[in-house]
Amino acid sequence: KHTVLGANVLDYLLEHPELIPDSWKGKAVFFWGDIYRNSDGGLVVRYLYWFGGRWISDDVYLVSGWFGSGPALVRAS
Numbered sequence: 435k436h437t438v439l440g441a442n443v444l445d446y447l448l449e450h451p452e453l454i455p456d457s458w459k460g461k462a463v464f465f466w467g468d469i470y471r472n473s474d475g476g477l478v479v480r481y482l483y484w485f486g487g488r489w490i491s492d493d494v495y496l497v498s499g500w501f502g503s504g505p506a507l508v509r510a511s
Contacts, residue, residue, distance in 0.1 A: 440467025441480045444491055448482070451489050459484040469496070 444465045447454050462483045470493065472478050478493035 438466040441465050441470075443467075444480055444482050448489060448491055454482070454489060458482070 462481045464479055464481045466479055468480065470478050470480070472493065477496045479496060480491055480493045482489060482491055484490070
């Protein structure tokens with residue numbers, strides 16, 4: 435019922451960090467709308483998190499474990 439948002443939204447938020455809610459600090463927010471294949475051939479998804487006083491983007495292998503503290507960003511239908 436929800437549309438997952440992609441890395442284009444992540445990149446936009448990095449360019450406009452004032453739009454990122456403070457409630458996201460302490461969480462890794464995943465952008466499942468885009469899945470990439472990295473240089474090792476593994477599938478990864480990008481995510482956004484707060485670290486060292488700023489917002490950072492990284493990616494994680496799809497074979498990694500997933501936790502409740504890592505929500506996905508969705509658009510309500």
